[in-house]
Amino acid sequence: MKFSGSVEVSGKTVISRNIFSLDIVSPQIASQASPGQFIQVKIPGINSVLWPRPFSVRKIKDDIVTVSIKKCGKVTGLLYDINRGDRLYVTGPFGNGFILPQMGRSIYLVAGGAGLPPLLFLCESILEKGYSPKLIHFYSGARYVEELFANDELTSLGVHSVVTTDDGSYGIKGLVTEPFANDLTKVHSGKDDLGPVIYGCGPMAMVKKVAEICHGLECYLSLEQLMPCGWGVCNGCAVKIKAGDSDNTEDEKGFRLARVCKEGPVFKASELIWD
Amino acid sequence: MGLSLQTEIAGLKLKNPILSASGCFGYGEEATEFFDINQLGGMVTKSITPLPRTGHPPPKVVETASGMLNAIGLTNVGLDRFIMEKLPFLQKLSCTVIVNIAGSTVNDYTMLAGKISSLEGVDAIEVNISCPNVDSGGLEFGASPAEAAKVIRAVKKASRVPVIPKLSPNVTDIVAVAKAVEDAGADAVSLINTLVGTAIDIQTTRFKLSNRFGGLSGPAVKPVALAMVYKVASAVKIPVIGVGGISSGDDVVEFLMAGAKAVQIGTACFAEPTVFLRVIDELSTYLKKNNYQNVNDIIGAVKDG
Ligand SMILES: Cc1cc2nc3c(=O)[nH]c(=O)nc-3n(C[C@H](O)[C@H](O)[C@H](O)COP(=O)(O)OP(=O)(O)OC[C@H]3O[C@@H](n4cnc5c(N)ncnc54)[C@H](O)[C@@H]3O)c2cc1C
Numbered sequence A: 001m002k003f004s005g006s007v008e009v010s011g012k013t014v015i016s017r018n019i020f021s022l023d024i025v026s027p028q029i030a031s032q033a034s035p036g037q038f039i040q041v042k043i044p045g046i047n048s049v050l051w052p053r054p055f056s057v058r059k060i061k062d063d064i065v066t067v068s069i070k071k072c073g074k075v076t077g078l079l080y081d082i083n084r085g086d087r088l089y090v091t092g093p094f095g096n097g098f099i100l101p102q103m104g105r106s107i108y109l110v111a112g113g114a115g116l117p118p119l120l121f122l123c124e125s126i127l128e129k130g131y132s133p134k135l136i137h138f139y140s141g142a143r144y145v146e147e148l149f150a151n152d153e154l155t156s157l158g159v160h161s162v163v164t165t166d167d168g169s170y171g172i173k174g175l176v177t178e179p180f181a182n183d184l185t186k187v188h189s190g191k192d193d194l195g196p197v198i199y200g201c202g203p204m205a206m207v208k209k210v211a212e213i214c215h216g217l218e219c220y221l222s223l224e225q226l227m228p229c230g231w232g233v234c235n236g237c238a239v240k241i242k243a244g245d246s247d248n249t250e251d252e253k254g255f256r257l258a259r260v261c262k263e264g265p266v267f268k269a270s271e272l273i274w275d
Numbered sequence B: 001m002g003l004s005l006q007t008e009i010a011g012l013k014l015k016n017p018i019l020s021a022s023g024c025f026g027y028g029e030e031a032t033e034f035f036d037i038n039q040l041g042g043m044v045t046k047s048i049t050p051l052p053r054t055g056h057p058p059p060k061v062v063e064t065a066s067g068m069l070n071a072i073g074l075t076n077v078g079l080d081r082f083i084m085e086k087l088p089f090l091q092k093l094s095c096t097v098i099v100n101i102a103g104s105t106v107n108d109y110t111m112l113a114g115k116i117s118s119l120e121g122v123d124a125i126e127v128n129i130s131c132p133n134v135d136s137g138g139l140e141f142g143a144s145p146a147e148a149a150k151v152i153r154a155v156k157k158a159s160r161v162p163v164i165p166k167l168s169p170n171v172t173d174i175v176a177v178a179k180a181v182e183d184a185g186a187d188a189v190s191l192i193n194t195l196v197g198t199a200i201d202i203q204t205t206r207f208k209l210s211n212r213f214g215g216l217s218g219p220a221v222k223p224v225a226l227a228m229v230y231k232v233a234s235a236v237k238i239p240v241i242g243v244g245g246i247s248s249g250d251d252v253v254e255f256l257m258a259g260a261k262a263v264q265i266g267t268a269c270f271a272e273p274t275v276f277l278r279v280i281d282e283l284s285t286y287l288k289k290n291n292y293q294n295v296n297d298i299i300g301a302v303k304d305g
């Protein structure tokens, strides 16, 4: 069963002026959630804001679920002032999550902004399963240094990691997809039997770029959409994806609707349609 | 004596007056991941059209003050897949199952009503008349009493189960539409569907919805829905189902006092999938606290202030 109810905030970590993490106590979510899944969070008593907000699961430890949040609007601004002991209304976990890679293949993780928390969770999970850190390449981008979700955590994993900021305030100046694209061409020319597996998560423009770079390769992308419900009933998050032969619809043939909250948020790059 | 929440709509016995609203509850299956939906008085499916529809492109939802706009565009699986993929689940339910239908012509509606009402497990049909009428230049069926009556008369002939028109609030006189569909044979009415609205992104100078306009729902519409329910319930003899902005037991009590015999909850379940159970609880608490033994005792109980 999915969880729906009030939870206690058991911890808060401020990472920068804009980034913070909240730990919430939910055995039910903790026992189910996998990398790439998300929870919906609502602040009790704030009635003018209707929708819950989606946040990827960053980490699970015993009964504690951690989310990392970038302050960027109404609810995330209010969440920044939430403290240990406060309560939140939470539902989840939702979404399909990432398919874990086969052992031994080289992995490329490409994160933009709030795409980092789920990919860090994925990375830690596969390392825990014995995956060699040498095979993992982690690219993480933010607009500027205060919007970096993690840095120490990334370097301590022992994987190849590259950090970019748009303004050069930390790491390489530029877009995260640039060093990734450069490195990938090198791998391409190597002899990697099954080829690399690429995971991308971040704003639409970024994951679209990753899809272009990875044309023909095995690539999974996690999409961001507005999510009024998160549990598949409103259709507000639905996007068109390539359809099988049997899914003709009245509006347009050859397309199928997929709810990002239910059939996603992770899709194969090859099934996505970019308008 | 124990408390009774039972109510009756068009011969259908509901174990309590709380139903899910169309378009906000899928075809029921998703909610089973949270609770046993047989605890509901009943559920209403997403509008079914003759053929599947993908609906409008994103952005199709916008959050507004205490509400939201949606221009989903009647995304649904269409009649055939509804019967093949969704009906078997609905047939296993013990709560009342109402199937909502929508079309672009009177023929669409009668075909849907004929087929769906003969399926086992379908207890009633709710008719979404807030749809453009292709035969008369795209005006909503529900916008005119005469057109609304025409559809409902035809649906009533085709249907073997009770017919519940769902009224649009985007009209000059909702009471006239309600009376017209009552005369056409409607067994009950539900109201309100969403209110037409829009929102503009002032940075990009674009409409926030790809469809320009959307339907407003949520707490923002509750006072409007409540007034319309009161007016309609005072004017017709058939039962009224109240919909619009309900998110608490107190909201339900208001709608019942205004004359609704049952209510539907839509938008509020997005953030809180189990809102129905909380609302049933809060309704019971209100009734007990105020020494009512039967929920029917408060229906239409409102007096002038
Ligand atoms: C599956 C999924 C997982 C996510 N995981 C995380 C996470 O782990 N950490 C994190 O910080 N953020 C995450 N996000 C983004 C986060 O949900 C939004 O930043 C948040 O909803 C903004 O709420 P707000 O009220 O502060 O912003 P608002 O005041 O509503 O809007 C402010 C700005 O944020 C943008 N925004 C609003 N909603 C979303 C959304 N659903 N997705 C993307 N941008 C949005 C708006 O376009 C606007 O520019 C995730 C989004 C999705 C869809």
Ligand SMILES: Cc1cc2nc3c(=O)[nH]c(=O)nc-3n(C[C@H](O)[C@H](O)[C@H](O)COP(=O)(O)O)c2cc1C
Residues within 6 Å of the ligand: A234, A235, B021, B022, B023, B024, B046, B047, B070, B072, B074, B100, B128, B166, B192, B193, B194, B216, B217, B218, B219, B221, B243, B244, B245, B246, B264, B265, B266, B267, B268
């Ligand atoms: C996302 C969304 C989709 C909806 N789809 C339908 C629909 O397919 N058919 C219909 O008759 N009403 C539909 N409605 C209207 C609701 O059933 C209800 O009448 C309206 O939202 C007001 O109730 P609420 O404020 O409790 O949501 C939809 C509403 C929303 C928010």
Ligand code: FES
Residues within 6 Å of the ligand: A226, A227, A228, A229, A230, A231, A232, A233, A234, A235, A236, A237, A238, A259, A260, A261, A262
């Ligand atoms: S957010 Fe409602 S269906 Fe996906």
